[in-house]
Amino acid sequence: MKKDNKKVIYWLLTGCALIFIMVVVGGITRLTDSGLSISNYKLITGTIPPLNNAEWEEAFNLYKQYPEFQKLHSHFTISDFKSIYFWEWLHRVIGRVIGLVFIIPFLYFLATKQLTKSTIKKCVVLLILGGFQGFLGWYMVKSGLVDMPDVSHFRLAAHLTTAFLTFAATLWVALDLLYPNRKTINKSFKKLIIGSYIILIVQIIYGAFVAGLKAGLLHNHWPLMNENKFMHHTVYTLNPFYKNLIENPSGIQFVHRTLAYLVVIAILVLWFKSRKLTLTTLQNKGINALLVLVGIQFLLGVLTIIYAVPLWLGVAHQIGAFFLLSAMTFTLHRFSK
Numbered sequence: 182m183k184k185d186n187k188k189v190i191y192w193l194l195t196g197c198a199l200i201f202i203m204v205v206v207g208g209i210t211r212l213t214d215s216g217l218s219i220s221n222y223k224l225i226t227g228t229i230p231p232l233n234n235a236e237w238e239e240a241f242n243l244y245k246q247y248p249e250f251q252k253l254h255s256h257f258t259i260s261d262f263k264s265i266y267f268w269e270w271l272h273r274v275i276g277r278v279i280g281l282v283f284i285i286p287f288l289y290f291l292a293t294k295q296l297t298k299s300t301i302k303k304c305v306v307l308l309i310l311g312g313f314q315g316f317l318g319w320y321m322v323k324s325g326l327v328d329m330p331d332v333s334h335f336r337l338a339a340h341l342t343t344a345f346l347t348f349a350a351t352l353w354v355a356l357d358l359l360y361p362n363r364k365t366i367n368k369s370f371k372k373l374i375i376g377s378y379i380i381l382i383v384q385i386i387y388g389a390f391v392a393g394l395k396a397g398l399l400h401n402h403w404p405l406m407n408e409n410k411f412m413h414h415t416v417y418t419l420n421p422f423y424k425n426l427i428e429n430p431s432g433i434q435f436v437h438r439t440l441a442y443l444v445v446i447a448i449l450v451l452w453f454k455s456r457k458l459t460l461t462t463l464q465n466k467g468i469n470a471l472l473v474l475v476g477i478q479f480l481l482g483v484l485t486i487i488y489a490v491p492l493w494l495g496v497a498h499q500i501g502a503f504f505l506l507s508a509m510t511f512t513l514h515r516f517s518k
Contacts, residue, residue, distance in 0.1 A: 186295060192286045193355035196307075199282060200348040201503060203275045207344070208499040210272045211392055212492050215265035216332060217249045217325045219273070228277060230270050240266065249330035276315055283311055303354045310347040317343055334393025335427075341389040342382070345503070349510045356514045360463075367458060370451075371516045377447040378509050384440040385502055391437050396430035397490040403483045406435065434486075441482055448475045451512075467512030474505045 210216050219227070220243055231237040241262045244250050250257065287304055290296050296304065317340040324333035391397050399415075400406040406413040415431035425432030448471050455468045478501035485494045 189290060189295060189300070190355055190358045192282075192290070193351055193358070196279065196283055196351050197348055197355065199275065199279045200344060200351065203272070203279060204341075204344050204348070204503055205496060205500060206268065206272045206275055207341070208496045209492070210268040211337075212490070212495045213265060213268055214249075214253075215268035216272075217247065217322060217330070218244060218262065218265040218269045220244060220247050220322075220326055222319050222322075228274060230266070237263065247326050247330075248328060249325065252330045273318075276318065280311060280315070283308060300354065300358070303350075303357070307347070307351055307354065310343065310350060314340070314343045314347055332393065334390050337393040338386050338389035341392075342386050345385055345506055346382075348503070349506060352507065352510050353514060356511065360514070364461075366516055370454060370458060371513070373447075373451055373454065374509070374513045374516055377444075377451055378513055380440065380443055380447050381506060381509055384437070384444050385506065387433060387437040387440055388499075388502060390427070390433045391430075392495075394430040394433060395490075396434040396437075397485060397495070399431055400434055401486055401489045403486055406431075406438075438486075441479055445475055445479055448472060461515070464512070464515045467508060467515050470508040471505070471512055474501070474508050477501055478505050 219240075221227075231240050237259055241259050244262060254261070287308065291301065317336065321332050321336035321340045324336050325331055400413055402408050405411055406416075412435060413431060416429070416435045417425050417432065419425045419429045419432070426436055427433070452468055452472045455465075460468070478498070481494065481498045481501045485498045488494060
C-alpha cells in the first residue's frame with residue numbers, strides 16, 4: 182500500500198476543518214460569556230450534558246459556587262444557565278471529537294504502515310500540540326474560577342494562539358503530502374513572508390488580549406480613538422509603561438489597531454514585490470488571496486470596533502483571522518519547498 186496516500190491527506194484536512202469549527206464555536210463561547218458555565222472537567226462523563234431536571238439543578242448549583250455567578254450573573258435563572266452551558270459543552274465535545282479523529286486514524290495508519298517516518302514524526306508533533314491545546318483550555322478556565330469572573334487574558338491568548346498554530350501545522354503537513362516535489366525558491370522573498378507571518382501571529386495574540394479584556398468595547402470610533410485622537414490618553418496611564426502594552430485595555434486596543442496597519446502594509450509589500458518575480462500558478466494564487474483576505478479582515482476589524490463587538494461581527498472577525506493565517510501558511514509553503 183502506498184505510503185502518505187490520499188486517505189492520509191483527507192484525514193489531515195478533516196482535522197483542519199474540525200479545528201476551524203472548534204475555533205468558531207470557541208469564539209461564540211467567549212462572546213456569549215459561556216466559557217465558565219462548566220466549572221469541572223470530566224473527560225468521559227462530561228461528554229453527556231444534564232439529561233433531567235435534577236442533573237440541571239446540580240450543574241446550576243455548582244455554577245453558583247463560582248465568581249461569575251456571584252459577581253455577574255446572580256440574576257440568572259436555570260433557563261439562562263442552560264443557554265450558556267450549551268456553548269461551552271459543545272466547545273468541549275468538539276475538542277474530544279478532534280482528539281479521537283486524530284488519534285484513531287493515526288494508530289490505524291501506523292499499524293497498516295501507510296505513513297513514512299517523516300510523516301510519523303510530524304504527526305506525533307501534531308498530537309502533542311493538540312494535547313497541549315486541551316490542557317491550555319482547562320488552565321484558562323481555572324483562572325476564572327478563583328477571584329475574578331473572567332479568565333486571564335494571557336491564558337486566553339495562549340489557548341487561542343495554540344489553536345491557530347495547531348491548525349497551521351496540520352495544514353502544513355497536509356501540504357507537504359499534497360505537493361511533495363521540491364523546487365527552486367527565492368530565499369529573500371521567503372524571508373519577507375516569514376516576517377509577515379510573525380507580524381500576523383503577534384496580531385492574533387493581541388486580538389486575544391482584546392477579547393480577554395473586552396477592550397473592543399472601548400474607543401468605538403475609527404480611524405481616531407474617541408473621535409479626536411489617534412492615541413487616547415488612557416493608552417499610557419499605567420506605570421511602568423510596558424504594562425500598557427500587556428495589561429491596559431486601552432493600550433492593548435491601540436496596539437491591535439496599529440498592528441492591523443502593519444499587517445496590511447506587510448502584505449501589500451509582498452504583493453508588489455511578487456509582481457517582479459516569476460511565480461507558479463499556486464504561488465500567485467496564494468499572494469492574491471492574501472491581498473483579498475487582508476482587505477476583508479481589516480474592514481471586519483473596523484466594523485467590529487465601530488459597532489462595539491456584536492456577536493456576528495466578533496465571530497466573523499475571528500474567522501477572517503483564521504482564513505488569513507491559512508492563506509499565509511499556504512503561501513509560505515509554496516515559497517518554501
